[in-house]
Amino acid sequence: MFIAVQFMELPKSSEKPCRACMSVEELMRRARELASKVKAKTDTSNGASSSNDKKQEKMVEEGKPMRADCPLDTEQLGKSTWNFLHTMAAYYPEKPSEEDKNNARIMMHLLGKNREEFSIWMCEMHNRVSRKLGKAEFDCSLWKQRWLDGWKDGSCDY
Known part of the structure; x- marks a missing residue:
């Protein structure tokens, strides 16, 4: 990838x-x-x-501080993405089951889908984890404001 x-x-x-x-x-x-x-x-x-x-x-x-839930900038995104990918690889089983292999294929395949589908899928997966942890779910219809454009109230504008 x-x-x-x-x-x-x-x-x-x-x-x-x-x-x-x-x-x-x-x-x-x-x-x-x-x-x-x-x-x-x-x-x-x-x-x-x-x-x-x-x-x-x-x-x-x-440089007034911005909200904590604004879209990431290039440094935050780069560091977080590489940390995630390297951690995912480090914890990948030495002898992966067919399910492990399939899940890894699905993950890589989803990265090739269009932005909308991948973003909504990612939000839904995040909500599944949040439910298991008893945390509030995120309204996936707001993914563009949270992760791409910033909130409509302008609180993330530069």
Whole structure:
């Protein structure tokens, strides 16, 4: 199986930024650079910047913490994915049963399905584990907000 974040892309119809394509730190660095360029341009054109500009620049510099349940950035996704795959391989039986082999094939086959099917399947599997542990289940119809675009209220927006 091959997973490389740099090759991930959103559907062509998406107008949202690819959250998994760069880390929040990289995004904030780019925002600071852009803010500095805009500030320099504003300062030279009208001699000063407004207090609102200063507030916005300060928020960018501070890197306000985001919600814990936002889509992963590239560093979080990469580390988590490789940890999962290596752990899965490390615990794979030395002498796998036919069921073990079949389950591994299903897992790899599902990775080749389309995004919607795989994401809903993954959510349903997560909910099965949550039920066994007595935890709340996740509404799988919200998978795009939780794992791709961020919440509609904008709380995960950069």
